[in-house]
Amino acid sequence: xxxxxxxxxxxxxxxxxxxxxxxxxxxxxxxxxxxxxxxxxxxxxxxxxxxxxxxxxxxxxxxxxxxxxxxxxxxxxxxxxxxxxxxxxxxxxxxxxxxxxxxxxxxxxxxxxxxxxxxxxxxxxxxxxxxxxxxxxxxxxxxxxxxxxxxxxxxxxxxxxxxxxxxxxxxxxxxxxxxxxxxxxxxxxxxxxxxxxxxxxxxxxxxxxxxxxxxxxxxxxxxxxxxxxxxxxxxxxxxxxxxxxxxxxxxxxxxxxxxxxxxxxxxxxxxxxxxxxxxxxxxxxxxxxxxxxxxxxxxxxxxxxxxxxxxxxxxxxxxxxxxxxxxxxxxxxxxxxxxxxxxxxxxxxxxxxxxxxxxxxxxxxxxxxxxxxxxxxxxxxxxxxxxxxxxxxxxxxxxxxxxxxxxxxxxxxxxxxxxxxxxxxxxxxxxxxxxxxxxxxxxxxxxxxxxxxxxxxxxxxxxxxxxxxxxxxxxxxxxxxxxxxxxxxxxxxxxxxxxxxxxxxxxxxxxxxxxxxxxxxxxxxxxxxxxxxxxxxxxxxxxxxxxxxxxxxxxxxxxxxxxxxxxxxxxxxxxxxxxxxxxxxxxxxxxxxxxxxxxxxxxxxxxxxxxxxxxxxxxxxxxxxxxxxxxxxxxxxxxxxxxxxxxxxxxxxxxxxxxxxxxxxxxxxxxxxxxxxxxxxxxxxxxxxxxxxxxxxxxxxxxxxxxxxxxxxxxxxxxxxxxxxxxxxxxxxxxxxxxxxxxxxxxxxxxxxxxxxxxxxxxxxxxxxxxxxxxxxxxxxxxxxxxxxxxxxxxxxxxxxxxxxxxxxxxxxxxxxxxxxxxxxxxxxxxxxxxxxxxxxxxxxxxxxxxxxxxxxxxxxxxxxxxxxxxxxxxxxxxxxx
Numbered sequence: 001x002x003x004x005x006x007x008x009x010x011x012x013x014x015x016x017x018x019x020x021x022x023x024x025x026x027x028x029x030x031x032x033x034x035x036x037x038x039x040x041x042x043x044x045x046x047x048x049x050x051x052x053x054x055x056x057x058x059x060x061x062x063x064x065x066x067x068x069x070x071x072x073x074x075x076x077x078x079x080x081x082x083x084x085x086x087x088x089x090x091x092x093x094x095x096x097x098x099x100x101x102x103x104x105x106x107x108x109x110x111x112x113x114x115x116x117x118x119x120x121x122x123x124x125x126x127x128x129x130x131x132x133x134x135x136x137x138x139x140x141x142x143x144x145x146x147x148x149x150x151x152x153x154x155x156x157x158x159x160x161x162x163x164x165x166x167x168x169x170x171x172x173x174x175x176x177x178x179x180x181x182x183x184x185x186x187x188x189x190x191x192x193x194x195x196x197x198x199x200x201x202x203x204x205x206x207x208x209x210x211x212x213x214x215x216x217x218x219x220x221x222x223x224x225x226x227x228x229x230x231x232x233x234x235x236x237x238x239x240x241x242x243x244x245x246x247x248x249x250x251x252x253x254x255x256x257x258x259x260x261x262x263x264x265x266x267x268x269x270x271x272x273x274x275x276x277x278x279x280x281x282x283x284x285x286x287x288x289x290x291x292x293x294x295x296x297x298x299x300x301x302x303x304x305x306x307x308x309x310x311x312x313x314x315x316x317x318x319x320x321x322x323x324x325x326x327x328x329x330x331x332x333x334x335x336x337x338x339x340x341x342x343x344x345x346x347x348x349x350x351x352x353x354x355x356x357x358x359x360x361x362x363x364x365x366x367x368x369x370x371x372x373x374x375x376x377x378x379x380x381x382x383x384x385x386x387x388x389x390x391x392x393x394x395x396x397x398x399x400x401x402x403x404x405x406x407x408x409x410x411x412x413x414x415x416x417x418x419x420x421x422x423x424x425x426x427x428x429x430x431x432x433x434x435x436x437x438x439x440x441x442x443x444x445x446x447x448x449x450x451x452x453x454x455x456x457x458x459x460x461x462x463x464x465x466x467x468x469x470x471x472x473x474x475x476x477x478x479x480x481x482x483x484x485x486x487x488x489x490x491x492x493x494x495x496x497x498x499x500x501x502x503x504x505x506x507x508x509x510x511x512x513x514x515x516x517x518x519x520x521x522x523x524x525x526x527x528x529x530x531x532x533x534x535x536x537x538x539x540x541x542x543x544x545x546x547x548x549x550x551x552x553x554x555x556x557x558x559x560x561x562x563x564x565x566x567x568x569x570x571x572x573x574x575x576x577x578x579x580x581x582x583x584x585x586x587x588x589x590x591x592x593x594x595x596x597x598x599x600x601x602x603x604x605x606x607x608x609x610x611x612x613x614x615x616x617x618x619x620x621x622x623x624x625x626x627x628x629x630x631x632x633x634x635x636x637x638x639x640x641x642x643x644x645x646x647x648x649x650x651x652x653x654x655x656x657x658x659x660x661x662x663x664x665x666x667x668x669x670x671x672x673x674x675x676x677x678x679x680x681x682x683x684x685x686x687x688x689x690x691x692x693x694x695x696x697x698x699x700x701x702x703x704x705x706x707x708x709x710x711x712x713x714x715x716x717x718x719x720x721x722x723x724x725x726x727x728x729x730x731x732x733x734x735x736x737x738x739x740x741x742x743x744x745x746x747x748x749x750x751x752x753x754x755x756x757x758x759x760x761x762x763x764x765x766x767x768x769x770x771x772x773x774x775x776x777x778x779x780x781x782x783x784x785x786x787x788x789x790x791x792x793x794x795x796x797x798x799x800x801x802x803x804x805x806x807x808x809x810x811x812x813x814x815x816x817x818x819x820x821x822x823x824x825x826x827x828x829x830x831x832x833x834x835x836x837x838x839x840x841x842x843x844x845x846x847x848x849x850x851x852x853x854x855x856x857x858x859x860x861x862x863x864x865x866x867x868x869x870x871x872x873x874x875x876x877x878x879x880x881x882x
Contacts, residue, residue, distance in 0.1 A: 023070060023071070023087075024094070031061065031064075032094075034049075034053070034055075034058075034061050035065075035070075035091050036091050036092075036094045036095040036098060036099075037053050037095065037099075037107065038052075038053060038058075038091075039083065039088050039091035039092045039095060040052070040092070040095070040104070040107050040108045040111045040127070040130070040131075041111045041115070041123070041127065042082070042088075042115075042123045042126045042127060042130075043075060043080050043081075043082060043115070043120060043123045044058075044062060044072075044080060044081040044082065044083070045058075045059075045062075045079060045080045045081070046058045046059030046060075046062060047059075048080075048111075048114055048115070048118070049061075049062070051110075051114050052107070052110050052111045052114050062081050065081075066081065070087075071083055071084035071087035072084075073855065084854070085870075086873075086874070086877075105131055105132065108127060108130055108131030108132075108133075109128075109131050109133060109136075111127050111131075112124050112127035112128040112131055112133070112136070115127055116140070124140060125137065125140045125144065128140060129162070134164050134165055134168060135168075137164055138164050138168050138169070138172065138175060142172060142174040142175055142178075170198065171202070172202075173199045173202040173203045173208070174199075176195050176196075176198050176199035176202065177195070177196070177199045177208075177211075177212065179195045180192045180193075180194075180195035180196040180199065180215065181215075183195060184215070184219070185327060185363075185364075185365060189219055189222060189223075189403065189404060189405075190404070192215075192219060193216065193219050196212050196215050196216050196219070197216070199212055200212045200213070200216075205239060205240055205241075206239060206240055206241040207239065207241045207242060207243050207244055207247070209236075209239050210236040210237070210239040210241075210243050210244075210247050211236075211244060211247045213232045213233075213235055213236035213239070214232070214233070214236050214247050214250045214251050214254065216232050217229040217230075217232035217233050217236070217251070217254050218250070218254055220232065221254060221257055221258055221261070222403075222404075222405050222406065223404065223405075223406055224261075224406030224407070224439075224442065224443030224444075224445065226258040226261060226262060226443075226444065229254060229258055230255065230258060233251045233254055233255060236251060237251065245278065245282050245284065246284065246287060248278065249275045249278050249279055249284065249287045249291070250287075252271050252272070252274050252275035252278060253271070253272060253275045253290070253291055253294055255268075255271040256268045256269070256270075256271030256272035256274075256275060256294065256298070257272075257294060257298050259271060260298035260299060260302065260447075261298070261407075261443070261445050261447070262444055262445060262446055263445075263446030263447055263478060263481065263482040264482070265298075265299055265302060265303060265482050265483050265484070266483065268298060268299060269295070269299045272291055272294055272295050272298070272299060273295075275287070275291045275294075276288060276291045276292065276295065279291055285319055285322075285323070286319070286323065286325075286328075288319065289315070289316040289317075289319030289320050289323075289328060289332065290316070290328065292312045292313070292315050292316035292319070292332075293312065293313055293316040293317075293331060293332045293335040293336075295309075295312050296308075296309040296310070296312040296313040296316070296335050296336070296339055297309075297313075297335045297338065297339065300312060300339070301335075301338065301339045301342060302447055302482070302484045302486075302487070303483055303484055303485050303486065304343075304484065304485040304486020304487065304488075304489065304521055304523060305485075305521065306339060306340075306342070306343030306344075306486070306522070306523075306525075307522060309339035309343070310336065310339055310340060310343070313332055313335045313336035313339055314336060316328075316332035316335070316336075317329065317332040317333055317336055319332075320332055326359060326363055327363060327365060329359065330356055330359040330360050330363060330365055330368050331365075331368055333352060333355060333356040333359065334353070334356040334360070334368045334371050334372055334375070336352055337349050337352035337353040337355075337356050337372070337375050338353075338371065338375050340352060341353065341375050341378050341379055341382070342378070342486075343486075343525055344382075344524070344525020344526060344528065344529035344530050345525065345529075346379050346382045346383060346529055347783070347786055347787050347790055349375065349378075349379055350376065350379040350790060351786075351790075353372050353375045353376050353379065354372075354376070354825075355825075356368060356371075356372045356375075357369065357372035357373070357376070358825065358827060358866075360372055361866040361867075361868075362857075362866055364867075366399055366402070366403060367399075367403060367405060367408070369399060370395075370396045370399035370400055370403065370405070370408050370412075371396070371408070373392045373393075373395040373396040373399065373412075374392065374393065374396040374408070374411055374412055374415060376388075376392040377389045377390075377391075377392035377393040377396065377412070377415045377419075378415065380392060381415065381418055381419060381422065382529060382530060383791075383794075384422070384745060384749075385745065385794065386419050386422055386423050386749050387748060387749065388794070389415065389418075389419045390416065390419050392415075393412045393415035393416045393419060394412070394416065396408060396411070396412040396415070397409075397412035397413060397416065400412055406439060406442075406443045406445070407443075407445070407448065409439050410435075410436040410439040410440055410443075410445075410448050410452075411436070411448070413432045413433070413435045413436035413439075414432070414433065414436045414448075414451055414452060414455060416432045417429040417430070417431075417432035417433040417436065417455050417459075418455060420432060421455070421458055421459060423749065426459045426463075429455065429458075429459050430456065430459045433452050433455045433456050433459065434452075434456075436448065436451075436452050437449060437452040437453075437456070440452055446478050446481075446482060447478070447482065447484065447487075449478065450474070450475040450478035450479055450482075450484070450487065451475075451487070453471045453472070453474045453475035453478075454471070454472065454475045454487075454490075454491055454494065456468075456471045457469070457470075457471035457472045457475070457494075457498075458494065458498070461498040462498070465499070468498065469499065472491060472494070472495055472499075475487075475491055476488065476491055479491060485517060485521055485523075486521070486523060486526070488517075489514055489517055489518050489521075489523055489526055490526055490530070490531065492510050492513060492514040493514060493526065493527075493531055493534050493535065493538055494531075494534065495510065496510055496511065496514070496534075496538045496541065497534040497537055497538050507541060507545070508545050508547060511538075511541060511542050511545060511547045511548075512547050512548070515542055515547060515548035515551055515552060516548060518551075519548065519551045524555065524558075527539070527555050527559070528555065528558055528559065532559055532562055533562065535555065535559060536556070536559050536562045536563045536565070536566050537566055539552045539555055539556050539559075539563070539566070540552075540556070540563075540566035540567060540569065540570050540582075543556075543570055543578060543581055543582070544570060544573060544575070544578055546577075549581065553581060553584070553585055556585050556589075557585055557588050557589060557667070560589055560665070560667065561589060561591050561593060561594070563585070563589065564586065564589060564591070564593045564594055564597065565593075567582045567585055567586050567589075567594075567597065568582075568593075568597045570582035571583065571586070571597055571598075571600075571601040571608075571612065572601070576606060576607065576608055579601065579606070579608035579609075579612075580607060580608045580611060582601075582608075583598060583601065583608055583611045583612045583615060584611070586598055586612075586615065587611075587615035587618075587619070587668070587718075588667060588668040588721070589667065590619060590666055590667060590668070590723065591619075591666075594619065595616055595619040595620055598612045598613075598615045598616035598619065599612075599613075599616040599620075602616055618716070618718065622725065622727050622728045623713050623714055623725060623726075623727045624727075625639055625640045625727065626726060626727025626728060626729045626730040626731070627639060627702075627714065627726040627727055627730050627731075627732075628730070628731040628732075629662065629726065629730070629731070629732045629733065629734075630733045630768070631662060631732075631733060631734055631771055631772055632733050632734060632737060632766060632767050632768050632769060632770075632771060632788070633767075633768030633769030633770070633773050634646050634768075634769065634773060634774050635659070635772055635774060635775075637658075637702075639702065644701065646774045649701060650697075650701060651694075651697040651698075651701065653693075653694045653697060654694060654697040654698040654700075654701050656678070656694075656775075656778070657674075657678075657691075657694045657695065657698050658698055658702075658724070659772055659775060659778060659780075659781060660674065660677065660678070660780050661715070661722065661723060661724040662724060662772075663780055663781055663784050664723065664724070666723055666724050666725065666726060667723055668718070668721040668722070668723045669721060669722055669723060670720060670721050671688060671691060671720045671721060671722065672684060672720075674691055674722065675687030675688060675690075675691055677780055678690070678691070678694075679691075691722075695715055695717070695722065698715055699713060699714070699715050702714045702715070713725070714726065714727075733766050734771065734788065736766060737763050737766045737767060737788070737792075738791070740759050740760070740762050740763035740766070741759075741760070741763050741791055741795060743759050744756045744759035744760040744763060744795065744798075747759060748760075748798065753802055756798070756802075757798075757799055757802050760795040760798055760799050761799060763792075763795055764792065764795055764796060764799065764815075764818075767788075767792045770785050770788070770789055770822070771784050771785040771788045771789075772785065789822055789823075792822065793819055793822060793823050793826070796815060796816075796818065796819035796829070797819065797826075797828060797829065799815060800812055800815050800816050800819070800829065800832050801832070803815070804832055804835065804836070807839070809836040809837075809839045809840050810836075810840070812832055812833070812835075812836040813833060813836050813837070816829045816830075816832050816833040816836070817833065820833070824856060825856070827853075827866065827869065830849065830850075830853045830869070831868065831869060831872060833849050834846050834849055834850050834869075834872045834873070834876060835872065837849065837876065838872070838875055838876050838879060841879060843876055843877070843879040846872075846873075846876035846879070847873065847876050847877060850869065850872065850873040850876060853869065854869075854873075
């Protein structure tokens with residue numbers, strides 16, 4: 001006990017004087033005595049304190065503590081309370097100084113017994129461990145260790161293990177099994193294997209040995225040793241006695257995952273579906289949830305069946321949230337984040353990944369922390385944030401090496417290779433990829449090998465085309481044999497873009513397979529999010545060849561102005577139908593480049609030329625007075641000297657239509673799309689009438705003096721489509737904001753950090769609030785709003801990091817606070833804020849911000865702050881001065 005308290009004193013060296021001077025010294029003796037004696041309880045309630053402390057008014061005292069904000073927080077059940085962890089350590093030190101050790105031990109045992117009587121196993125185990133009662137701790141550990149594991153009480157288990165002497169622990173197979181599970185969860189896999197093998201040695205033949213072998217088999221999977229894993233599964237199945245259904249299900253899952261990892265997706269799916277059926281037959285919700293996220297990650301995700309993958313991961317997440325299993329919540333959320341990001345929904349994937357990262361860091365779940373860092377790297381790479389991608393991939397790589405987990409020793413190197421290639425460093429990209437390929441070969445993991453082959457091909461493309469084609473051929477063979485459709489489609493797109501010799505007839509079958517397959521499997525994000533530049537170059541080839549023309553056209557419209565150069569070439573095609581299609585797409589995209597292209601293509605001799613001329617004139621027929629639109633924060637529209645604020649719109653329908661068209665970024669929107677969004681229950685005729693009335697009202701508001709409501713002014717109509725026309729010299733704060741961010745990203749990636757900071761600060765200054773902030777419930781604005789907020793927060797984090805690197809702490813504080821007003825869970829910004837206060841010597845402010853963060857995590861997410869934040873708080877508390 002003395003040694004434990006000495007460690008507490010060391011950890012809380014800064015906090016304890018603060019508690020003594022600012023808290024305890026101001027309390028009456030009765031309250032001080034209650035705080036000290038009740039600190040033996042990890043959980044507090046009125047009846048529990050009355051029983052253990054042998055008093056009668058504990059409920060009133062606890063309510064008083066909460067009311068006075070004396071480091072006492074409501075627990076998750078709403079009826080109990082807990083002390084701040086360092087405050088409790090401080091109180092226990094005071095208890096040791098004011099009460100004999102014999103009486104403290106008796107008080108602790110009484111508390112542990114009362115907790116056990118209430119079946120509060122986690123807190124009872126912690127209390128027995130704190131009382132130094134090794135025998136009672138071991139007995140409870142053996143009985144309830146697996147239940148505590150399922151509830152994510154890893155800290156309690158670690159404290160219990162610290163108090164149980166090795167001579168007792170090494171004689172107990174159940175305790176060794178739980179010890180192995182704790183090591184496994186924390187990523188200490190060598191220690192886990194040692195504990196499992198010791199437990200296996202102590203266990204007689206039978207079902208328990210089978211369970212231990214299944215965990216050892218899982219350990220072999222992580223190391224990429226699939227043959228040893230399968231041998232252990234076979235040995236487990238041969239054990240006498242009736243095997244637990246859970247263990248049988250786990251073995252099926254291990255076989256399924258092993259098959260997928262070596263590229264046999266069909267075989268892997270068979271085992272995993274059998275495991276899922278097995279779980280459902282016995283109504284094992286837990287194993288069903290686990291198998292679902294395995295299916296999502298190992299089968300649906302690799303095949304590119306992203307809708308099925310997301311559905312499976314969401315069902316898994318719902319199961320574990322209902323069971324309140326934080327570790328499995330973290331795992332299923334991490335899988336959901338990965339399949340969402342891999343499918344191109346980067347914004348949603350980033351949000352899920354950040355939540356998974358917060359949870360994994362608080363749980364000390366290193367494996368999922370590494371996976372989350374890797375997924376965040378993929379998000380940053382998709383957003384062209386090469387610096388951020390590199391940092392996340394490097395963090396994932398370090399964790400993968402520390403863990404010895406095979407896939408996480410390879411995948412981050414692939415991410416680093418992609419990042420290096422995006423920055424133009426082919427040699428570095430090749431070096432990372434070859435390292436990953438070496439790991440993939442050792443694992444005999446075909447999917448990883450194929451990813452490496454694609455990346456190697458890209459590093460050789462343009463310089464050694466034969467070498468690149470050889471790598472592509474090897475990857476394509478694997479993707480086809482495994483059924484990895486999404487990876488195959490991405491490779492086909494790459495080959496069409498990089499192997500220009502296949503244009504024309506040779507490209508037709510590849511284009512057909514790519515576009516028909518992508519349309520069938522809903523792989524639009526491949527073109528729109530993950531590979532937009534390649535798509536803008538390849539899709540015009542499909543229009544020229546007459547392959548999946550409608551699908552390719554729809555994608556080009558959604559690619560917007562990035563598609564204009566490729567369409568300009570189509571507008572000069574020898575085929576009249578191709579030129580007509582190019583004119584139609586350019587007219588729908590709009591903008592100056594499209595107008596110039598259409599003007600060049602205009603003539604009176606052909607139908608395409610006449611259509612181009614008409615479209616060019618319409619695009620050039622701009623309102624005399626341009627609009628000035630501010631949508632970041634409250635909506636403000638300025639027309640000359642007249643300003644329309646949010647509350648100044650005379651028609652709610654007109655306002656909603658204006659906002660909807662604004663979200664479309666001045667592109668044509670088909671009438672049926674608007675009707676479906678605004679009047680989903682109306683038929684097209686009735687909905688069309690409602691739309692025309694709304695357009696009339698909107699035109700009257702924007703141009704009150706124009707005849708017939710300003711029929712050719714700011715709201716245009718053509719071929720059953722509408723768009724907003726703001727004028728040639730328009731000003732739109734969202735466009736200016738994005739332009740500054742784009743220039744800032746270019747400067748940042750070029751290493752021009754001071755130039756980047758100035759550009760990003762200007763962008764941050766434009767962000768007066770969320771997009772269309774006064775209409776938070778309009779569904780059509782949600783995606784735009786959240787994407788813009790994400791980009792704003794990334795800019796804030798970058799500028800805050802630069803100020804921190806340069807020691808400009810006075811600039812860090814207001815900017816970090818501004819970022820937190822839009823992302824209250826942003827741990828990085830909280831960390832920067834506390835560091836800034838510490839560097840400026842502001843102890844009170846640092847502790848207040850940390851306390852605010854801790855209370856939010858406890859109240860809203862039922863989590864403790866991460867170890868890094870706790871260390872910062874201790875540093876803040878150790879400060880002298882203010």
